[in-house]
Amino acid sequence: xxxxxxxxxxxxxxxxxxxxxxxxxxxxxxxxxxxxxxxxxxxxxxxxxxxxxxxxxxxxxxxxxxxxxxxxxxxxxxxxxxxxxxxxxxxxxxxxxxxxxxxxxxxxxxxxxxxxxxxxxxxxxxxxxxxxxxxxxxxxxxxxxxxxxxxxxxxxxxxxxxxxxxxxxx
Amino acid sequence: xxxxxxxxxxxxxxxxxxxxxxxxxxxxxxxxxxxxxxxxxxxxxxxxxxxxxxxxxxxxxxxxxxxxxxxxxxxxxxxxxxxxxxxxxxxxxxxxxxxxxxxxxxxxxxxxxxxxxxxxxxxxxxxxxxxxxxxxxxxxxxxxxxxxxxxxxxxxxxxxxxxxxxxxxxxxxxxxxxxxxxxxxxxxxxxxxxxxxxxxxxxxxxxxxxxxxxxxxxxxxxxxxxxxxxxxxxxxxxxxxxxxxxxxxxxxxxxxxxxxxxxxxxxxxxxxxxxxxxxxxxxxxxxxxxxxxxxxxxxxxxxxxxxxxxxxxxxxxxxxxxxxxxxxxxxxxxxxxxxxxxxxxxxxxxxxxxxxxxxxxxxxxxxxxxxxxxxxxxxxxxxxxxxxxxxxxxxxxxxxxxxxxxxxxxxxxxxxxxxxxxxxxxxxxxxxxxxxxxxxxxxxxxxxxxxxxxxxxxxxxxxxxxxxxxxxxxxxxxxxxxxxxxxxxxxxxxxxxxxxxxxxxxxxxxxxxxxxxxxxxxxxxxxxxxxxxxxxxxxxxxxxxxxxxxxxxxxxxxxxxxxxxxxxxxxxxxxxxxxxxxxxxxxxxxxxxxxxxxxxxxxxxxxxxxxxxxxxxxxxxxxxxxxxxxxxxxxxxxxxxxxxxxxxxxxxxxxxxxxxxxxxxxxxxxxxxxxxxxxxxxxxxxxxxxxxxxxxxxxxxxxxxxxxxxxxxxxxxxxxxxxxxxxxxxxxxxxxxxxxxxxxxxxxxxxxxxxxxxxxxxxxxxxxxxxxxxxxxxxxxxxxxxxxxxxxxxx
Numbered sequence: 001x002x003x004x005x006x007x008x009x010x011x012x013x014x015x016x017x018x019x020x021x022x023x024x025x026x027x028x029x030x031x032x033x034x035x036x037x038x039x040x041x042x043x044x045x046x047x048x049x050x051x052x053x054x055x056x057x058x059x060x061x062x063x064x065x066x067x068x069x070x071x072x073x074x075x076x077x078x079x080x081x082x083x084x085x086x087x088x089x090x091x092x093x094x095x096x097x098x099x100x101x102x103x104x105x106x107x108x109x110x111x112x113x114x115x116x117x118x119x120x121x122x123x124x125x126x127x128x129x130x131x132x133x134x135x136x137x138x139x140x141x142x143x144x145x146x147x148x149x150x151x152x153x154x155x156x157x158x159x160x161x162x163x164x165x166x167x168x169x170x
Numbered sequence: 171x172x173x174x175x176x177x178x179x180x181x182x183x184x185x186x187x188x189x190x191x192x193x194x195x196x197x198x199x200x201x202x203x204x205x206x207x208x209x210x211x212x213x214x215x216x217x218x219x220x221x222x223x224x225x226x227x228x229x230x231x232x233x234x235x236x237x238x239x240x241x242x243x244x245x246x247x248x249x250x251x252x253x254x255x256x257x258x259x260x261x262x263x264x265x266x267x268x269x270x271x272x273x274x275x276x277x278x279x280x281x282x283x284x285x286x287x288x289x290x291x292x293x294x295x296x297x298x299x300x301x302x303x304x305x306x307x308x309x310x311x312x313x314x315x316x317x318x319x320x321x322x323x324x325x326x327x328x329x330x331x332x333x334x335x336x337x338x339x340x341x342x343x344x345x346x347x348x349x350x351x352x353x354x355x356x357x358x359x360x361x362x363x364x365x366x367x368x369x370x371x372x373x374x375x376x377x378x379x380x381x382x383x384x385x386x387x388x389x390x391x392x393x394x395x396x397x398x399x400x401x402x403x404x405x406x407x408x409x410x411x412x413x414x415x416x417x418x419x420x421x422x423x424x425x426x427x428x429x430x431x432x433x434x435x436x437x438x439x440x441x442x443x444x445x446x447x448x449x450x451x452x453x454x455x456x457x458x459x460x461x462x463x464x465x466x467x468x469x470x471x472x473x474x475x476x477x478x479x480x481x482x483x484x485x486x487x488x489x490x491x492x493x494x495x496x497x498x499x500x501x502x503x504x505x506x507x508x509x510x511x512x513x514x515x516x517x518x519x520x521x522x523x524x525x526x527x528x529x530x531x532x533x534x535x536x537x538x539x540x541x542x543x544x545x546x547x548x549x550x551x552x553x554x555x556x557x558x559x560x561x562x563x564x565x566x567x568x569x570x571x572x573x574x575x576x577x578x579x580x581x582x583x584x585x586x587x588x589x590x591x592x593x594x595x596x597x598x599x600x601x602x603x604x605x606x607x608x609x610x611x612x613x614x615x616x617x618x619x620x621x622x623x624x625x626x627x628x629x630x631x632x633x634x635x636x637x638x639x640x641x642x643x644x645x646x647x648x649x650x651x652x653x654x655x656x657x658x659x660x661x662x663x664x665x666x667x668x669x670x671x672x673x674x675x676x677x678x679x680x681x682x683x684x685x686x687x688x689x690x691x692x693x694x695x696x697x698x699x700x701x702x703x704x705x706x707x708x709x710x711x712x713x714x715x716x717x718x719x720x721x722x723x724x725x726x727x728x729x730x731x732x733x734x735x736x737x738x739x740x741x742x743x744x745x746x747x748x749x750x751x752x753x754x755x756x757x758x759x760x761x762x763x764x765x766x767x768x769x770x771x772x773x774x775x776x777x778x779x780x781x782x783x784x785x786x787x788x789x790x791x792x793x794x795x796x797x798x799x800x801x802x803x804x805x806x807x808x809x810x811x812x813x814x815x816x817x818x819x820x821x822x823x824x825x826x827x828x829x830x831x832x833x834x835x836x837x838x839x840x841x842x843x844x845x846x847x848x849x850x851x852x853x854x855x856x857x858x859x860x861x862x863x864x865x866x867x868x869x870x871x872x873x874x875x876x877x878x879x880x881x882x883x884x885x886x887x888x889x890x891x892x893x894x895x896x897x898x899x900x901x902x903x904x905x906x907x908x909x910x911x912x913x914x915x916x917x918x919x920x921x922x923x924x925x926x927x928x929x930x931x932x933x934x935x936x937x938x939x940x941x942x943x944x945x946x947x948x949x950x951x952x953x954x955x956x957x958x959x960x961x962x963x964x965x
Binding site for chain 1: 199202203206207241244245248249494495497498499501538539540541543544547585589592593595625628629630631728729730769770773776813817
C-alpha cells in the first residue's frame with residue numbers, strides 16, 4: 001500500500017474549501033514571453049510542450065562553467081536526467097548556455113522558482129522553459145557560431161569571450 | 171408583415187452570445203480580491219478599509235451570500251497571519267446581519283469537521299483560533315467557546331488513542347489562548363482554571379521519549395530546545411500570571427468596540443471531536459528552535475523572551491507567511507519584512523530564526539531546502555544594510571554550536587552555507603574559524619569546514635577554493651578532483667591485467683563493439699579460480715577492475731562522457747556485474763578511480779542504479795563495506811545512500827501508480843460495457859476485451875509486490891549493517907574500557923536516526939519485522955534507544 005495517509009491537495013482540499021487565487025500565484029514557474037522561432041510546429045503545440053516540459057534552458061553562463069557545476073546547482077531542486085551543454089557551432093566549445101532536463105516537472109518548477117535569477121560562477125543565470133531538446137539545438141545560432149546575444153552586444157564580458165563579435169570585428 | 175423567425179422573437183432584447191458562466195465568476199474574483207487584499211498597505215487606515223468592505227459585502231449578501239461565506243471560510247483557513255483582520259470583518263458583518271453571522275459560524279464548524287476528517291490538522295488549528303477570536307468580536311458567546319475547549323481537553327481522557335491525537339486537541343486549545351484567553355477568563359474563570367489544571371496534569375504525564383530525536387542541538391545551553399507543548403504551556407502560564415495582558419497582537423476590532431458590543435452573539439453548537447480512526451494521521455511532535463535572545467541585538471528593540479506569548483505569536487505568524495507565499499520568493503520576503511511591529515521587535519532576528527527553524531526542522535523542512543537559501547538572498551537584497559549582518563551573526567553562532575548539532579541539521583547547514591557563499595563570491599572571514607584547525611579532523615567544526623569547502627568547490631572549481639581560504643586552511647581544503655588510473659603509469663606494468671588494460675584502451679579508442687571487449691577480457695585470469703570457466707563470465711574481480719578502471723579513465727573528461735561510456739558498454743557491465751559480488755566490486759572500482767571526486771562517484775552510482783548495472787542493496791552493502799570505512803562519515807556517502815533509498819521509494823510508487831491506473835481503466839471499461847448492455851449481449855467479446863487488461867493488472871501486481879519486497883529488503887540490509895557496525899564499536903569500547911562517545915560513534919548513531927526520520931512513513935510499515943527481527947531486547951540499549959524514540963513519534 002502506498003505510504004503516507006496524509007492528504008494534501010486534490011479532492012480533499014476541494015471538499016474542505018479549495019484555495020485562493022492569490023495563493024495560487026506562481027509567477028516564477030509561469031511561461032515567459034519567449035518562444036523559440038525555430039520551433040517546428042504551431043504556437044499552440046509549442047505552448048503545450050512548454051507547459052508539460054521537464055527541460056529548462058539556462059542562459060548567461062560563463063564559457064568556463066562546467067557540466068559538473070551546473071549539475072551541482074540544479075541538482076538542488078531535484079534529480080537531473082541530463083545536462084546538455086550549449087556549444088559554439090564552429091568551435092564546438094561551450095558558448096554560455098545549456099539545457100537541464102529533470103525526471104519530474106515539479107523539480108524543474110522548483111528550479112524556476114529558486115535557481116533562476118541566482119548566481120553560478122558569480123553570474124546571475126536565467127532559466128526558462130524549453131519545449132524539449134532536439135539534436136542541433138545544442139548549437140548557438142549566432143552568425144559567428146556562438147549565441148545571437150554575443151554577436152551584437154557592446155559590453156565587455158570576460159566570461160563570454162570579451163566584446164561582442166561585431167564589436168570585435170571593428 | 172416581415173417573416174421573423176421564431177428564434178428572433180425569443181432573442182429579442184437578449185444579447186445573443188452572453189455566456190452565463192463568466193459574469194458570476196468575475197464577481198466572485200472581484201469579491202475574493204477585495205477580501206484578500208484588505209489589510210495590505212493602503213492610503214486609508216485599516217479601520218476605514220474594513221468598514222468600507224463590510225458595507226460592500228453587506229450589500230452583496232442577497233445575491234452572493236454563499237460565495238462570500240466560502241471566501242471568508244477559506245481566508246480563515248489559509249491566511250492565518252491576517253486572522254484578526256478577518257475576524258473583525260466577520261464581526262462587522264454579524265453586527266449588520268445577525269443571520270449571516272450565524273451561517274458563517276455554521277460553515278466554519280462544517281469546514282472544521284471536514285479538515286479533521288481528512289487529516290488537515292494544521293489548517294484546523296487556524297480555524298479553531300479564528301473561532302476563538304470571534305469571541306473578541308462578539309460573534310461567538312464566550313461560554314460556548316469554553317464548552318468547545320472543554321470537549322477538546324477531554325480528549326486527553328480517551329483511552330487507547332495515540333498521544334499525538336491528544337496533543338493536537340491540547341495544542342488547538344492552548345494556541346488560541348493568546349488571542350482569547352483574557353475574554354474567556356473574564357467570563358468563565360472557574361471553568362478555565364479547571365481546563366488549565368487538566369492541561370497541566372496531561373502535560374506532566376505525557377511521554378517525551380521522542381524529543382531527543384527532534385532536537386537540533388543536544389545541549390541545553392544557551393537555549394533549551396523545548397518540546398513544543400512544553401514551551402507553549404510555559405508561555406500560557408506566564409500569560410496567565412500577567413493577567414492575560416497581551417499587547418503584540420493587532421486587534422482591529424478594538425476600534426469598533428462600540429459597534430460590536432451591540433451585536434448579538436451566537437452560541438457554538440456542541441462540538442464532539444471526531445473519534446480516532448485507523449486512517450487518522452496526526453501532526454508529528456515538534457521541538458521549538460531557538461537561537462536568539464535579547465542579548466543578541468543589544469542596540470535594537472528587545473526580543474521577547476522565549477516564554478513570552480509575544481514570541482509565540484510572532485513565530486506563528488512568520489511561519490504562516492512563509493507557508494502562504496513560498497512559491498513567490500519576492501512576495502514572501504516583502505511580506506516577512508512588512509510584518510507589523512517592526513520598530514518594537516527585532517524583526518530581522520525573528521525572520522532569520524524562523525527561517526532557520528524551518529530549514530533545520532526534523533524530520534524534514536516544510537519546504538524544499540533551496541527555497542530558504544533563495545529567500546534569504548531576497549531578504550538580503552531588500553535589507554542590504556541590516557539583514558546580511560544578522561545572517562553573518564547567525565552563521566557564526568551556528569558554527570560555535572556545531573559540537574552539539576544534530577548531523578542531519580549540520581548537513582543542511584553545509585548545503586545552505588556553501589550555496590549562500592557562492593552567491594556572494596565566497597567572501598567569508600575564514601580566519602575567524604582557525605580554532606578548528608587545531609582539532610581532530612573528525613570533530614564537528616573542522617569536519618563542517620571541510621565539507622563546506624568541498625561543496626563550494628563543486629559550485630566553482632578547485633583553484634578558486636585554494637585561493638579563497640587562508641593558507642593555514644589547506645589541511646581542510648578539498649582534494650583536486652582528478653581520476654586515479656592504476657594502469658596509467660609505465661611503472662605499474664607489473665600489475666596483473668596491465669597489458670589487457672592497454673589493449674582495452676586502444677580498442678575503445680578505436681570504437682570497439684561490446685563483443686570485441688568481451689573477447690579482450692577473456693584473457694584476464696581470474697585470481698579467484700584455478701581454472702577458467704569456458705565462458706569466463708563468473709565473478710572475476712580482476713576483469714571488472716581492468717574494464718571499469720580503463721573505461722572510466724577514458725571517459726573521465728566530464729559527466730556526459732562517463733554516462734555515454736556506461737550506455738555504450740552497458741552489456742559488458744551487466745554481464746560482469748551479474749552476481750552480487752560483481753555489483754559490489756564494480757562499486758569498489760568506481761570508488762578507487764574517483765575517490766578524489768565524490769560528486770562523480772555520486773552521479774555514476776545514480777546512473778548505474780537507473781540502468782540496472784547495480785541494485786540498491788548492492789549500494790547499501792558497499793557503503794557499509796570495510797573499503798569505505800575511511801570515508802564513512804563523509805557527507806557525500808550519506809547523500810548517496812539517501813538518494814538510493816529515494817530512488818527505490820519512487821520506483822515503488824511509480825509501479826503502484828501504474829497498477830492503480832490500469833485498474834481504473836478496467837473499471838471504466840466495465841462501466842462502459844454495463845451501460846451498453848442492452849445493445850451487446852456478447853459475453854465472449856467482453857472477456858476478450860478484459861483479457862489483456864486483466865493480464866496487465868496481474869503482471870503489475872507481481873511487479874508491485876516484488877518492488878515492495880526489494881524496498882523492505884533494502885531497509886533491512888541498512889539497519890542490519892548499522893547494528894553490526896555499532897555493536898562492534900560498543901563491544902570494543904567496553905572491553906577496552908574507552909569512552910563510547912567518539913566523534914565517529916556520534917556521527918554513526920545520528921546517521922541511523924536519520925534513516926528512521928527521513929523515511930519514517932515507509933519504515934512504519936516494517937515495525938513488526940523490525941521489532942521482532944532486528945531491534946530486539948537483546949540489542950545494546952544505546953542502539954535500541956534510537957528505535958524506541960522512533961516508535962514514540964507516532965505513538
